[in-house]
Amino acid sequence: MKKTTQTVIDALQNVVCSPEHSEHEIALYFDPGYQQVVDGHRLDYREFIQHMALLKSQTTQIKVSVLSAVTEDQTVFTHHHVNAAKIQGEHCEFEVFARFTLSSGKIIRCEELTRMIRGTSGDRDLGGRH
Template sequence: MESNKALIKESFKAVVENLAYNEAAVEKYFSKRYVQKVDGKELDYQGFCQHMKVQKQALKYLSTDFITIVEEGGIVFTNHIVNMETKEGRSASIQVIAEFHVEEGKIIYCNELTHLRSGDEQDRDLGSRH
């Protein structure tokens, strides 16, 4: 059986880092009951899909570096760095502390805090922009 840590990493490659929006990939990794809380904002599944579409329109590069990833049952905690470049040429680095819940092989919940380590203030909301 695949670990939930591997599922999280795979979902980032297929959904977050892929600069083309892929609805089939979102459906593969995320439950239709998905809820994401980011810096005081809450997105449901449709809001998350919209967030991914908006993010893809704004970025020309995005990579994720997992510093720490810990799994306990259906819960995965990560400390990761997201590096990105917008289509306008601005670069940003965001540190993310996230708690993911996995049920029946899909991500059902995420609660994350983001910190803009470097970059333009106008890109601070790239983790939740929708």
């Protein structure tokens, strides 16, 4: 179970927090059939790649702080905060509750609820914008 949890935490740190957009790095953690649902909006693998590229183009730094993680079989639930510094100098912060499902060591699905704690109204969809 520790490996399953570590895969999710590593994906958050190495994909989301990395300042560089790398499809190769994404492919290390996410299955090509990956599906994500953010606040009711669906993204497939290709849209997730676009989402990550967009985040990298609009931010200078992203930090993820995992507050808690619970694992059961191939499912990892996390409660984490995301802080982003935008290119224009603004900052935004989100609270995220997420359920990650893994298969064969890769993330195949993520269902998340994201609440903006700080930021402008235009940042509200940053968790799933693509």
